[in-house]
Amino acid sequence: MATQGKPITCKAAVCWAPKTPLVIEDVEVAPPNAHEVRIQIIHTAVCHTDAYTLEGHDAEGVFPVVLGHEGAGIVESVGEGVTCVKPGDKVIPLYIPQCKECKFCKSPKTNLCQKVRSTQGRGVLPDGTTRFTCKGKPIYSFMGCSTFSQYTVVADISVCKINDDSPLDKVCLLGCGVPTGYGAALNTAQVDKGSNCAIWGLGAVGLAVALGCKTAGASRIIGVDINPSKFEVAKKFGVTEFVNPKDHEKPIQDVLVEMTDGGLDYTFECVGNVHTMRSALEACHKGWGVSTIVGVAAAGQEIATRPFQLVTGRVWKGTAFGGWKSVDSVPKLVEDYLNKKLMLDEFITHNMPLDQINQAFHLMHTGESLRAVIQL
Numbered sequence: 001m002a003t004q005g006k007p008i009t010c011k012a013a014v015c016w017a018p019k020t021p022l023v024i025e026d027v028e029v030a031p032p033n034a035h036e037v038r039i040q041i042i043h044t045a046v047c048h049t050d051a052y053t054l055e056g057h058d059a060e061g062v063f064p065v066v067l068g069h070e071g072a073g074i075v076e077s078v079g080e081g082v083t084c085v086k087p088g089d090k091v092i093p094l095y096i097p098q099c100k101e102c103k104f105c106k107s108p109k110t111n112l113c114q115k116v117r118s119t120q121g122r123g124v125l126p127d128g129t130t131r132f133t134c135k136g137k138p139i140y141s142f143m144g145c146s147t148f149s150q151y152t153v154v155a156d157i158s159v160c161k162i163n164d165d166s167p168l169d170k171v172c173l174l175g176c177g178v179p180t181g182y183g184a185a186l187n188t189a190q191v192d193k194g195s196n197c198a199i200w201g202l203g204a205v206g207l208a209v210a211l212g213c214k215t216a217g218a219s220r221i222i223g224v225d226i227n228p229s230k231f232e233v234a235k236k237f238g239v240t241e242f243v244n245p246k247d248h249e250k251p252i253q254d255v256l257v258e259m260t261d262g263g264l265d266y267t268f269e270c271v272g273n274v275h276t277m278r279s280a281l282e283a284c285h286k287g288w289g290v291s292t293i294v295g296v297a298a299a300g301q302e303i304a305t306r307p308f309q310l311v312t313g314r315v316w317k318g319t320a321f322g323g324w325k326s327v328d329s330v331p332k333l334v335e336d337y338l339n340k341k342l343m344l345d346e347f348i349t350h351n352m353p354l355d356q357i358n359q360a361f362h363l364m365h366t367g368e369s370l371r372a373v374i375q376l
């Protein structure tokens with residue numbers, strides 16, 4: 001391979017500072033070190049967590065940075081000691097890795113591999129440095145993935161090989177939002193047949209929760225959103241009823257408790273707002289209702305409720321990447337998509353080139369998009 005072992009100059013969307021538009025720049029991407037993989041990113045989608053960091057809400061946000069963590073691509077070259085993938089493989093970068101060696105990976109109770117967590121949180125690869133340079137300055141990595149670049153370098157535990165027949169413009173969604181919501185219902189909450197569920201936030205993550213609830217055989221799936229334009233599209237994902245908190249004077253949890261003869265069996269917060277997190281917990285049925293926090297709240301925010309809510313049997317949980325152990329699970333989710341057992345196409349509302357990436361953020365903020373897929 002002509003580029004192996006050499007730096008590659010390519011286009012990337014660089015975020016120079018919080019709350020500023022991304023700028024398409026020529027960046028230099030250094031070759032992978034030992035146990036690293038350089039990937040040609042072919043497609044990436046934009047997740048609300050990219051916007052959260054761009055807006056300066058991430059306690060771990062470092063700048064300048066190449067954002068993006070919902071991508072798919074092809075391995076360009078690998079560093080010494082890499083055995084899990086080879087040049088030419090189709091792959092998905094994984095923001096929660098799976099080293100299979102740490103205490104977390106060995107436990108069946110969690111997917112939160114901690115092998116590279118501390119360096120990833122500081123915007124660098126496991127050796128403490130970044131592979132991106134622009135205008136002579138080092139540019140940080142994001143969530144171990146940085147998919148808003150034509151080339152990126154990730155740790156070898158942060159990537160999985162997928163089926164050669166995978167359409168990368170679709171399966172890039174399996175890098176974050178869809179597995180997160182789907183797994184929140186199936187793995188974290190473990191929704192059961194015949195149950196009543198409610199979901200706050202009908203973006204891609206909330207709608208993937210709905211898909212998980214439907215797959216689990218839930219009877220009622222109530223969508224809660226302040227944007228009524230979400231209600232029609234949500235039906236495709238299994239949402240059976242809609243509630244707009246703006247249409248009610250009473251707290252929305254009281255409305256839902258009345259609608260459901262005492263409360264929901266399962267609720268999910270997919271907004272990232274501590275007030276909706278409280279509503280979702282308090283809308284749960286006394287004695288057994290389980291509320292799962294999926295949304296990411298801004299730095300400094302804290303949740304509150306009366307402890308009596310928990311004393312009387314409601315359970316508060318949270319999920320990251322839907323509880324999936326990433327290397328083991330993402331290739332299987334790709335197969336489920338290829339075998340038409342998992343919807344992905346319906347989440348894609350927009351396709352655009354890299355130079356329109358700021359428009360993708362705009363469409364997310366106005367609620368016009370579920371997922372905008374960027375072609376690199």
Ligand SMILES: NC(=O)C1=CN([C@@H]2O[C@H](COP(=O)(O)OP(=O)(O)OC[C@H]3O[C@@H](n4cnc5c(N)ncnc54)[C@H](O)[C@@H]3O)[C@@H](O)[C@H]2O)C=CC1
Nearest residue numbers: 048049201202203204205225226227271272295296320321
């Ligand atoms: N825990 C995890 O592993 C992950 C968490 N996330 C988080 O999930 C959340 C959702 O992400 P996306 O679906 O990409 O975002 P999105 O922006 O596409 O969807 C958010 C939805 O929430 C609705 N909303 C806003 N305020 C509301 C309110 N007060 N009440 C009810 N609905 C309200 C919006 O109208 C929109 O439909 C974000 O906080 C994101 O950071 C995303 C991926 C993984």
Ligand SMILES: N[C@@H](CCC(=O)N[C@@H](CSC=O)C(=O)NCC(=O)O)C(=O)O
Nearest residue numbers: 047049058059060096117176296320321
């Ligand atoms: N960096 C933030 C926390 C951000 C966060 O919670 N990220 C989620 C994934 S959101 C994906 O779109 C996550 O997986 N968290 C687990 C983790 O280990 O980061 C902060 O510092 O609060």
Ligand SMILES: [Zn+2]
Nearest residue numbers: 047049176177
């Ligand atoms: Zn995400």
Ligand SMILES: [Zn+2]
Nearest residue numbers: 099102105113
């Ligand atoms: Zn691990």
